[in-house]
Amino acid sequence: MKLLQFSYKNSDGIRAGFLDGDNVVDINKEDPKLPSTLIELLKTNSISKVKKISAKSPVPLSGITLKAPVHGNDKVLCVGLNYKDHCEEQKLTPPELPFIFNKFPSTVVGPNDTIKLKMDVSKAVVCEIELTVVIGKKASKVDSSHAFDYVLGYTIAQDIGATDWEKNKKISQLLLGKAMDTFCPIGPWIVTSDEIGNPQNLNVKCSINGVQKQKSNTNQFIHKIPDIIARLSNVMTLLPGDIILTGTPGGVGVYRNPPEFLQPGDVITSEIENIGTFETRVEEF
Numbered sequence: 001m002k003l004l005q006f007s008y009k010n011s012d013g014i015r016a017g018f019l020d021g022d023n024v025v026d027i028n029k030e031d032p033k034l035p036s037t038l039i040e041l042l043k044t045n046s047i048s049k050v051k052k053i054s055a056k057s058p059v060p061l062s063g064i065t066l067k068a069p070v071h072g073n074d075k076v077l078c079v080g081l082n083y084k085d086h087c088e089e090q091k092l093t094p095p096e097l098p099f100i101f102n103k104f105p106s107t108v109v110g111p112n113d114t115i116k117l118k119m120d121v122s123k124a125v126v127c128e129i130e131l132t133v134v135i136g137k138k139a140s141k142v143d144s145s146h147a148f149d150y151v152l153g154y155t156i157a158q159d160i161g162a163t164d165w166e167k168n169k170k171i172s173q174l175l176l177g178k179a180m181d182t183f184c185p186i187g188p189w190i191v192t193s194d195e196i197g198n199p200q201n202l203n204v205k206c207s208i209n210g211v212q213k214q215k216s217n218t219n220q221f222i223h224k225i226p227d228i229i230a231r232l233s234n235v236m237t238l239l240p241g242d243i244i245l246t247g248t249p250g251g252v253g254v255y256r257n258p259p260e261f262l263q264p265g266d267v268i269t270s271e272i273e274n275i276g277t278f279e280t281r282v283e284e285f
Helices: 038-043 084-089 144-150 225-233
Strands: 002-008 015-020 023-026 064-067 076-080 099-103 115-117 129-135 151-158 184-192 203-208 211-217 243-245 267-272 276-284
Touching (some): 015 038, 144 151, 151 276, 225 243
Parallel strands (some): 115 276
Antiparallel strands (some): 002 015, 002 064, 129 151, 203 267, 267 276
16 A cells, blocks of 8 residues: 555645555545544554545545655654665775664655755755655564564655765764755655565665666665664654654765765656655755
């Protein structure tokens, strides 16, 4: 199942739905007893009921606007240096333990939203495509052997980062460079675990203005998804709707020769096998 959130063309309200061919099923419209947003569907443990819906009045995908497939979540967690090829391009030894940082949930935007660059703040912003885990139920002190039981599914994220804020000479920390407004586009939908196949063997591609910049496979992960979930859940409780960006492959702009940074007018195309593709436009704030 492909779970998504959307708005009707004549409304700003966010609705939860799922894909039915080239149509979208409005979950709350089909069953008014169910919540109208994904986060509330997860909090009320209603996904099993969603899977039983027989669509009576789907709407064309072309007639709606896709939004971030989950919003209002508690945490946006990220894994750094988790692809072998990304470590190699930096000439770094792969970390023995998952390298964790975070963004704020307020950075999350949808596949039809724009990345807004504050050119007076940073001119060294890059994009990084990432397979993203969506937590489906409360997870605390989870053993890695049971970690997949807590995963709702997977989506695509772009970990946008202002590299001059991440690595300035005065202080070494990632948060400000990673947590600027609009710096976490996700979408186009969440593919549930039962349909994703092996999440540790998915092709990952990213292009800018039609030119491929990143190409790899999640089999390049240094730390696998179960180990990441186990480590995080033994430190903090993961809640329904929390997302985990699992790392980016090689090809990041700051490590190219010469370095390449996002500019207003750029179009980023993000694609992960068995999930889909979405385009993100870059504008000046």
